[in-house]
Amino acid sequence: MTSPPLTVDGFVSEFLLNLNFDGGVSLSESSTNDRYLALACTVRDYLMARWLEDLRKQKEDQAKGVCYLSAEYLLGRQLDNNLLATGLSEIAAEALESCGLSLDQLREHEIEPGLGNGGLGRLAACFIDSLATLGVPSIGYGIRYEYGIFRQTFEDGQQVEQPDAWLTLGSPWEFPHPERSQLVSFGGRTETYDDDGVTRSRWIPAWNVNAIPCNYMVPGFQNGRVNTLRLWRAKATDAFDLRIFNSGDYEEAVRAQTFAENISKVLYPEDSTPQGKELRLQQQYFFVAASIADFLENVLADGYDLTRLGDRVIFQLNDTHPVIAVPELMRVLVDDRGMEWDTAWEVTQQCFAYTCHTLLPEALEVWPVELLGRLLPRHLEIIYRINDEFLAAVRERFGDDELRIRNMSIIAEHPERSVRMAYLATVAGSKVNGVAELHSQLLRDKVLPDFDEFYPGKFTNVTNGVTPRRFLRLANPELSALITEAVGSGWESDLDRLRGLEEHVDDAGFRSAFAEVKAANKRRLNEVLRARDGFEVADGHLVDVMVKRLHEYKRQLLKVLHVVSSYEGVLSGRIAVEDLQPRTVLFGAKAAPGYAMAKRIIHLINAIGSTVNDDPRLQGRLKVLFPPNYNVTLAERVIPAADLSEQISLAGKEASGTGNMKFALNGALTIGTDDGANVEIRELVGDDNFFLFGMAEPEVEALSARGYRPSEFYQADEDLRRAIDLIASGAFSGGDRTVFEPVVSNLLYEDRFMVLADFASYMAAQERVDAAYADEDAWTRSAILNVARTGFFSSDRSITDYIDRIWHTPPTS
Ligand code: 26V
Numbered sequence: 116m117t118s119p120p121l122t123v124d125g126f127v128s129e130f131l132l133n134l135n136f137d138g139g140v141s142l143s144e145s146s147t148n149d150r151y152l153a154l155a156c157t158v159r160d161y162l163m164a165r166w167l168e169d170l171r172k173q174k175e176d177q178a179k180g181v182c183y184l185s186a187e188y189l190l191g192r193q194l195d196n197n198l199l200a201t202g203l204s205e206i207a208a209e210a211l212e213s214c215g216l217s218l219d220q221l222r223e224h225e226i227e228p229g230l231g232n233g234g235l236g237r238l239a240a241c242f243i244d245s246l247a248t249l250g251v252p253s254i255g256y257g258i259r260y261e262y263g264i265f266r267q268t269f270e271d272g273q274q275v276e277q278p279d280a281w282l283t284l285g286s287p288w289e290f291p292h293p294e295r296s297q298l299v300s301f302g303g304r305t306e307t308y309d310d311d312g313v314t315r316s317r318w319i320p321a322w323n324v325n326a327i328p329c330n331y332m333v334p335g336f337q338n339g340r341v342n343t344l345r346l347w348r349a350k351a352t353d354a355f356d357l358r359i360f361n362s363g364d365y366e367e368a369v370r371a372q373t374f375a376e377n378i379s380k381v382l383y384p385e386d387s388t389p390q391g392k393e394l395r396l397q398q399q400y401f402f403v404a405a406s407i408a409d410f411l412e413n414v415l416a417d418g419y420d421l422t423r424l425g426d427r428v429i430f431q432l433n434d435t436h437p438v439i440a441v442p443e444l445m446r447v448l449v450d451d452r453g454m455e456w457d458t459a460w461e462v463t464q465q466c467f468a469y470t471c472h473t474l475l476p477e478a479l480e481v482w483p484v485e486l487l488g489r490l491l492p493r494h495l496e497i498i499y500r501i502n503d504e505f506l507a508a509v510r511e512r513f514g515d516d517e518l519r520i521r522n523m524s525i526i527a528e529h530p531e532r533s534v535r536m537a538y539l540a541t542v543a544g545s546k547v548n549g550v551a552e553l554h555s556q557l558l559r560d561k562v563l564p565d566f567d568e569f570y571p572g573k574f575t576n577v578t579n580g581v582t583p584r585r586f587l588r589l590a591n592p593e594l595s596a597l598i599t600e601a602v603g604s605g606w607e608s609d610l611d612r613l614r615g616l617e618e619h620v621d622d623a624g625f626r627s628a629f630a631e632v633k634a635a636n637k638r639r640l641n642e643v644l645r646a647r648d649g650f651e652v653a654d655g656h657l658v659d660v661m662v663k664r665l666h667e668y669k670r671q672l673l674k675v676l677h678v679v680s681s682y683e684g685v686l687s688g689r690i691a692v693e694d695l696q697p698r699t700v701l702f703g704a705k706a707a708p709g710y711a712m713a714k715r716i717i718h719l720i721n722a723i724g725s726t727v728n729d730d731p732r733l734q735g736r737l738k739v740l741f742p743p744n745y746n747v748t749l750a751e752r753v754i755p756a757a758d759l760s761e762q763i764s765l766a767g768k769e770a771s772g773t774g775n776m777k778f779a780l781n782g783a784l785t786i787g788t789d790d791g792a793n794v795e796i797r798e799l800v801g802d803d804n805f806f807l808f809g810m811a812e813p814e815v816e817a818l819s820a821r822g823y824r825p826s827e828f829y830q831a832d833e834d835l836r837r838a839i840d841l842i843a844s845g846a847f848s849g850g851d852r853t854v855f856e857p858v859v860s861n862l863l864y865e866d867r868f869m870v871l872a873d874f875a876s877y878m879a880a881q882e883r884v885d886a887a888y889a890d891e892d893a894w895t896r897s898a899i900l901n902v903a904r905t906g907f908f909s910s911d912r913s914i915t916d917y918i919d920r921i922w923h924t925p926p927t928s
Contacts, residue, residue: 180252189231191747229263259346272721326405425465703745762787
């Protein structure tokens with residue numbers, strides 16, 4: 116099979132063929148959707164030959180590869196990305212134009228696959244992009260949710276969630292393969308039996324579902340490589356339906372089918388507090404069991420010696436969500452393939468590595484033993500045995516130190532007997548990594564210190580990164596052109612070359628071109644905002660952006676207090692309105708539907724926006740915008756337009772952050788705490804080009820040890836008091852003091868994330884921001900240096916670090 120020719124005419128005929136023969140419509144009769152689908156198929160066809168070739172080679176070479184196991188992939192739109200990867204953008208644009216169509220219009224038609232919540236899911240998407248670009252043999256495995264992250268709308272300023280029906284218009288990027296489905300079992304019981312004098316265990320499950328693989332192309336950046344993302348979809352088994360059907364209960368049969376297919380129905384929208392829901396454990400086991408079986412049957416060569424499995428694959432666990440893969444591999448090796456337990460355990464330890472993405476204790480997943488044992492009885496037995504052997508080894512090393520044993524046990528006894536998935540992953544993994552230097556350090560020192568002592572050398576760091584293809588080249592075409600002019604082409608896959616921009620920083624012409632790009636990006640953002648939300652960023656304003664999931668630890672409330680304080684300052688005459696640096700503050704955030712405080716904060720931000728934006732006393736110098744439904748597509752417009760990036764979590768709480776990297780790479784300056792990857796960003800860009808504020812992690816610790824009383828900060832700081840009092844007075848809720856009372860009392864009497872303690876320092880840093888922004892040319896200089904010095908945050912570098920420190924899977928030709 117050869118690729119179709121890369122000419123405009125060739126593209127036109129392919130496009131029309133797809134429209135007519137696949138879509139069944141003529142050009143004149145076709146809808147935007149028909150045209151989008153035909154275009155997608157045309158681009159797809161260009162990738163097809165390479166994809167098939169790479170799939171074949173992977174099987175033939177049998178080189179060691181990575182299976183990235185992730186419950187989330189927040190992919191973003193595919194068409195743009197795949198046009199860029201194939202280098203077809205210009206040809207496609209011309210071809211469509213010759214048919215009287217607009218590429219831009221068709222681009223905008225795509226609904227992004229939002230199969231993830233936030234940072235963790237987007238990181239997985241960046242990583243598979245880098246794996247393909249670097250040419251590493253790899254497969255991404257996950258779940259093909261029918262409904263991704265909910266669509267957010269606002270009603271009276273409050274979040275309303277709508278289902279995300281991303282598949283309704285057709286799904287040109289996916290290739291389902293029902294003939295390659297895997298059977299995944301649940302429930303039932305275990306039994307032992309005698310196998311030639313050896314006692315063995317087996318699992319007699321109660322019910323099954325089919326897992327159907329849906330394949331997606333993952334093209335490398337203009338390198339002819341196409342990797343695979345394989346997402347599993349749940350389908351009821353015939354046997355399952357028939358048994359009930361034969362009993363005469365048709366309705367029950369249909370219900371049973373729905374029950375099975377529910378497994379891949381919807382992405383859980385919580386992004387930091389696991390709820391321990393049964394369906395979620397079903398999802399987790401469903402996709403890892405199917406993935407392991409798929410790898411062993413379809414990727415591994417027939418007859419491969421499984422004792423050498425570690426030479427062939429590393430399963431990377433993206434957080435604890437896929438950790439049930441550990442007992443699953445043990446079960447397959449021991450029960451199904453007859454391997455000795457000790458050998459199987461050695462193999463398993465070689466085959467897994469674990470990435471932790473959090474520091475919040477409540478985000479560490481645990482599964483009640485009762486639930487796990489009911490759904491996966493054999494796996495629970497295996498986990499118990501792993502734990503027994505592990506604790507025996509701990510005893511041997513440290514003696515009968517019962518406190519230590521209790522602390523290290525994979526099984527927690529309180530508040531209910533449960534399996535600590537992070538501990539299981541740590542015991543099983545060849546390596547455990549955090550996602551930024553500070554995070555990895557805290558992981559060793561605070562979260563898993565006993566494990567670090569027990570397993571010297573197991574813990575490591577791999578600082579996160581982002582793909583420069585999507586977040587620079589695609590999102591910021593004008594800056595990309597300027598970069599290419601300055602440092603030559605090819606930087607997209609060699610991001611350290613951004614360093615070359617430093618020598619242009621003293622060139623006034625380059626600075627003004629750079630400033631013009633920023634201005635153009637604000638106009639580009641406004642086109643989108645005007646069309647979708649009917650508002651826009653005001654002319655000449657500093658664009659101050661905070662986009663990320665709504666969570667108390669991220670401290671959107673600190674940003675709120677800054678806004679309210681500026682507003683109050685003008686109202687009370689403390690600040691002359693002419694002295695206010697014109698700013699548009701732009702928020703984007705979804706709250707987990709069950710997270711009441713987060714939803715109330717969204718309501719508060721919207722209420723402040725309604726009040727402030729219409730107040731003539733501000734003379735239009737302060738705007739608060741909150742476009743709903745922040746997603747990857749909107750991020751691609753917002754980030755390039757930002758002047759200031761808000762990364763203001765309480766130190767020690769944000770594992771890494773990746774938005775922070777995207778902003779810096781697009782020339783926004785960061786106002787941030789010493790947290791997550793902010794630390795590394797600041798080290799690289801330099802103190803002069805970063806607005807640091809707030810307590811560092813040891814100070815947070817110390818304050819917490821002394822006993823933190825937020826009301827003391829409230830009493831001691833007049834500006835803070837006035838801001839909080841204004842919210843409490845009902846100024847943003849039509850005089851009703853009750854609406855935001857829970858937010859106010861939470862701040863005053865609990866304030867888990869020490870917003871009040873960092874307020875003064877944050878306000879002072881914002882004053883430095885205002886002063887710096889007044890000198891436009893100096894600001895641009897700092898912005899250029901941010902771009903030039905943050906090439907380190909390419910996900911290509913992250914993947915290279917994974918290869919060197921964890922995977923040992925070199926790229927193949
Ligand atoms: C996710 C979920 C998702 C569904 C329900 C339950 C549940 C429980 C825990 C989690 C953990 C989410 C962890 C996470 O998203 N961490 C983020 O990972 C980013 C990539 O490493 C990192 O940049 C962020 O700092 C970190 O918060």
